[in-house]
Amino acid sequence: MAAPELVRAAPEKMGKLRLLPWTVSTVELEGKEALEVLGREAPETPSGSWRWLKAVAGFAGALVGRGQVLPGLQGDQARWIPQLVGEDGEYARALQNAMPAVVRAEYPNGNADVFPDVLNALTDATARSRITTSAKSGKTPAERWLKALTTDEATVAGDLTRLESAIKTWHESAAPPVGPLRTCFRLALPDEDNDDWRVEFFLQATADPSLTASAKDVWQGAGAAKLLARHAEHPEEVLLAGLGRASRVYRELDAALKVSAPRALTTDPEGAYRFLRQSANALTLAGFGVQLPSALQRGPALGLKLKASSAKQPGAVVKGGMGLSEILSYQWELAVGENELTAEEIAELAKAKAPLVRLRGQWVELDNARLRRALDFLEKAGTGEMTAGDLLQADAELAAHGVDVPVTDVVADGWLGDVLAGKIEDQLEPVSTPDSFTATLRPYQQRGLAWLSFLSRLGLGGCLADDMGLGKTVQLLALIAAEGSKPNLLVCPMSVVGNWQREAARFAPGMNVYVHHGASRVAGEKLTAAVAEADLVITTYGVVARETEELAGLGWHRIVLDEAQNIKNSGSKQARAVRALPAAHRVALTGTPVENRLSELWSVMEFANPGLLGPAGTFRSRFAVPIERDKNPEVTAALRRRTQPFILRRVKTDRDIISDLPDKIEMTEVCQLTAEQGSLYQAVVADMMDRIENSEGMERRGLVLSTLSRLKQVCNHPAHLLKDGSRMPGRSGKLARLEEILDEALSEGDKALCFTQFAEFGEMLRAHLTARFEQPVLFLHGGVTKSQRDAMVERFQSDAGPPIFVLSLKAGGVGLNLTAASHVVHVDRWWNPAVEDQATDRAFRIGQRRNVQVRKFVCAGTVEDRIDAMIRSKKALAEMVVGSGEDWLTELSTGALRELFELAPDAVGEAA
Structure with missing residues (x-):
């Protein structure tokens, strides 16, 4: 097919495609050079073609690793040729079908399928890179061919007719048999x-x-x-x-x-x-x-077992204290499975030359080179002292010494042993709250409190990752009330400061709460005095980023991050700021520890337990890439084992957690555009695509995002795009469907939340729905003051309060309890599943007694319809182990954007 960039005609004028001259600057790479480039860290925003080539290179490596290659001859070039049978053939066809348009080639006389050439080149380069010795030079064609297979020079000189025929016959003899x-x-x-x-x-x-x-x-x-x-x-x-x-x-x-x-x-x-x-x-x-x-x-493998115990002697002071800094005595043992070997058995293995040896009645595969490296390691670093944090990274310790023998088991005594064995429940003890604490904790909340208390006693950080609405706030307040320790610093978004104040006053009325936020906040000695008197200090991420140095010197007992996904970008100023605050205990509260990438999990855990997952670069190569790119189940399990003791994740749909919360019913509402909307939509696409094609860099990125915003406005309502104050009824498919849903909900006495990311459209909805249903409609946006916000929530939650609440997604997405609603409508989309789920959870949380119906509007045949299918895949990553927004669209090619934005023929509905 032609590259999409070459097609310049508007869709409605498009006739027979023709090719236009197109000059492109390229860099020609041999297979070896291409492997080196693809082996580097991915660019910040990798293109589709880069990701595809990376996948092909990974497939080539897997083929070579499994011996699915045969030496061959193509012309006068010696080549290692992939053999695609069974599942490999199916995967190769899937890769070929997924090939981005920019990788394809087309000539006047027809298409050129470049996939076999790409796979062959990368397979040949991979095979050559893994050959450690080269064949000797010879005089015969066969000898020269063998030499060319094992060196960078692939050309075979001389008459190759007989050799080519012999190789062909050999390949044919290796073909799979046909028969019953x-x-x-x-x-x-x-x-x-x-x-x-x-x-x-x-x-x-x-x-x-x-x-x-x-x-x-x-x-x-x-x-x-x-x-x-x-x-x-x-x-x-x-x-x-x-x-x-x-x-x-x-x-x-x-x-x-x-x-x-x-x-x-x-x-x-x-x-x-x-x-x-x-x-x-x-x-x-x-x-x-x-x-x-x-x-x-599946039998036991030869590996290394790490045994550790507390280094503390009776009456001795343990440097480093408790938690991940506790010093432990350790000893590495050579083992088969979980059974360590005796000195006599190790000596016998060292003498063994056969790669398969009988040991304790079992046959074990033995790599002599790896065995020697393991024995050298045992001699040099087999015993000593390490911290508990280092113990949890035992495999990294071996890698640092160049030892590629697997860690088969890690055992320890005390609390760490229970953590490693997954028996942390054995260490949890019931925690009593003072009589002044007014909340009655549910059983799972009591377990959460016991878990937080256990980590606190050891100086270990944790991430309480309960679903929105399961009561993370009350569990944290219960911990502070039970311990009586202070001061505790809570860092949260500005929008939920008031919520924390109200919850603290409600459940722990005796708790001294100080809010460090706003233009009138104090500094210096006054701040020091206020903190010294407070049990809980509440501030915002923005304040911490501006006052890091002063806050770091106030001697915090505990630092808590609410909505901890705010530090998912580990390099951001606020993420660096909160990590710089010292404290004996750290807690991250979030319902979404992973939204899109595992680097977000690293950032949260680096705050809670610094160093637990190693440096960011090491974490990416050892965990993020194998899990995100290759879906490696072993690496996924290893990451889960390392993080599981420090993440407590409960979901509200688990009936073992809470049995009285009703169901959340989610559905996508596909709406038709009106003829007016369709005309405006096509006009926006035609105008903006011409401008995008003639722009580059930041200007192009801005135009792409502007186009997406304008198309969303068209899908909402023509008056939203035109901003002319024109009438609302009868001009928008979305508005018509919203009125139908609200008509039905209100007739049954239900209440509804309507989310939009556009404040101006929210005001338009408020005015129209007020007139349409002849009753007040609330509207919460970023310009609403804290007191007005609290009053709106109180009115809506009351039985006689307004039944419709319009909210801008950013202002109303977190920190609100709106369980009076049993209907949630996302009128337009933010295209981030985690953000939308947080907004939905304003209604689907503790206190809800009815099923919650969630409707997400998309307009058929538009960019909304196409992106709706894409965002579903973003949810898979968080479910495996525990770019945001729309910026990724700016990196798409012009042709891909045209395909994404164009209006489908069936997008416009018939006139009423």
């Missing part, structure tokens, strides 16, 4: 009294691999062989033919084929290892069945 039966090879473990391994021969039904017959039964025509005979008239001939073909890729098989009725190949441990790591892959690639012992596939 195939030859299968099973690696059998030795008996206990000898070290002889056997590769046993079988016949296997191609359509049903579970149906097999041993070579013995085949020759005797017995057992399952009779069943297989239904598929082939002479199964013994199929077996012999398969063994003959297999000998071309498994040369050691020749020794077993010297008898008339071969049944198995006997080999030693080294031969068994070669079969396990080389021949099995080659046979599988060639289409043969291969069965390996489960004891070797």
Whole structure:
């Protein structure tokens, strides 16, 4: 297809496509150079083509790692060629279908499929990068070909006709067989009294691999062989033919084929290892069945076990105190699975030369080079002292010493042992609150209080990540009231300062609360005195960013971040500021520890427990990339193990947490544009796309965001875009649907929240809905004072209060309890699932007694409709382990923007 940038005609005028001259500056890269570029850290805003090429490079690496390549010859170039069979073939087709338009090529005589060339080049470069020794130079074409496969110079000189024919024949012999039966090879473990391994021969039904017959039964025509005979008239001939073909890729098989009725190949441990790591892959690639012992596939691995205990001696003072700074004595042990080895067993292993050895009655795969590195590490750093925080990063400790042996187990005594074993519940003790604390905690809130208290005693930070509405505020206030320790600093968005004041006064009326915010806030000695008297000091992220140095010197017992997602950008000024405040205990409160990227989780945990997840760069390479890009389940599990003790996550939909909260019913309302809206929409696209095409840099980014904003306004209402004060009724599909929903809700005595990101449209809605339903409509926006805001909430929550509450998303998205509403309507979208969910949770929270119906408006066939499908994928990341906004749109190509913004033919509804 033509690059979208080349298509300049307006959609309604588009005829037959024609190609235009287009000059593009490029940098030509060889496969090796491309691998180096793709191996670097991703750019801040990676393009679609960069991400796609990165995925292809990862696939090439996986193919090489699994031996799914064959040496070949293309012209006079020696090449490592990927072999795509089974799931690999399906994945390759998926990659090809996902290829961005900018990567495609088109010529006057037709399309050019560049995917095979890209995959072949990256596979060849990857294979060469993993070859440690090169073949010797020779005089024959075959010798020169082998040399060219193992060096950067891939050209093979001379007459290659015979060599090319031989390689072609060999490749054809490796092609998967076609037929109802195939030859299968099973690696059998030795008996206990000898070290002889056997590769046993079988016949296997191609359509049903579970149906097999041993070579013995085949020759005797017995057992399952009779069943297989239904598929082939002479199964013994199929077996012999398969063994003959297999000998071309498994040369050691020749020794077993010297008898008339071969049944198995006997080999030693080294031969068994070669079969396990080389021949099995080659046979599988060639289409043969291969069965390996489960004891070797899932059995215990040779690794290192870390044992630690408190370094404190009776009467001694432990430097570093408790928590992650506590000093522990440690000892590394060589282990098989969780069982550490004796000195005699280690000495025996050190002498072993075979890659498969019998140890404690089990066969263990042994990499001698890795074993030597592990033994050197044990000799140099096998014992000593480390902090509890370092213990939790045991794998990083090995990596720092260049040891690639896995950590099979980490054990410790005391509280840390329970944390590592996932038995933190055993350490939690009920916490009593004083009589002056008026709230009655639910059972899960009591567990949350006990968890916070446990971490506090140890000086460990934590992230209370309960869903919105489950009472994070009351649990934190209960902790402060129960401990009686002070001062506690609470950092929160300005919009919820009043909420914290009200909740503290309601549940802990005896608590001394001081608000450090506003133009009249004090400084110097007056601030020091006020803090000394306060149990709880409430301030905002903005104040902390401006007064970091002064606040850091006030000796806080605890620092709490409410709506901790505010520091998800670890490099922001406010994130650096809150991390710079020293305290004995740190707590992050958030319902969304991860919104879009794992770097957000790192930032929150770096505040709560500095150093727990290592430096940001290390965290990205070891966790974020393998999880976000590769969806690696092992790395995901490792990150969960490391963070789980310090994150308490409960969701309101879990009936074990709270049984009396009703359901939240979410739905997307697809609205049609009116003819007027459709005309305005197309005009905006035509005008803005011409300007975008002729701009670049910051100007282009600004135009893209401006276009998106204007298109949203058109979708809302023509008067929103035109700002002419014109009439509202009958001109907007969204407004018509909103009136229908509100008509039904009000007729049943229900109340509703209506969210919009545009304050000016909120005012338009307020005025129109007031006239339409002939009763007051509340409107909360950023210009509303704190006292007005509190009065609005109180009016809406009262039984006789107004039934409709219009809110701007930023002003009303957090910190409000609006459980009087059982309907939530997102009239226009912010395109951030976490932000929209927070707004919805103003109604879906504790105190709600009815089902909450959530409707999200989108206009069919518009940019809203297309982005709605995209945002659903953003929710998956947070569910796995525990860019925001719309800026990502500015990096799309002009063609991609045109496709995103263009109006579909069915977008405009019929006139009434």
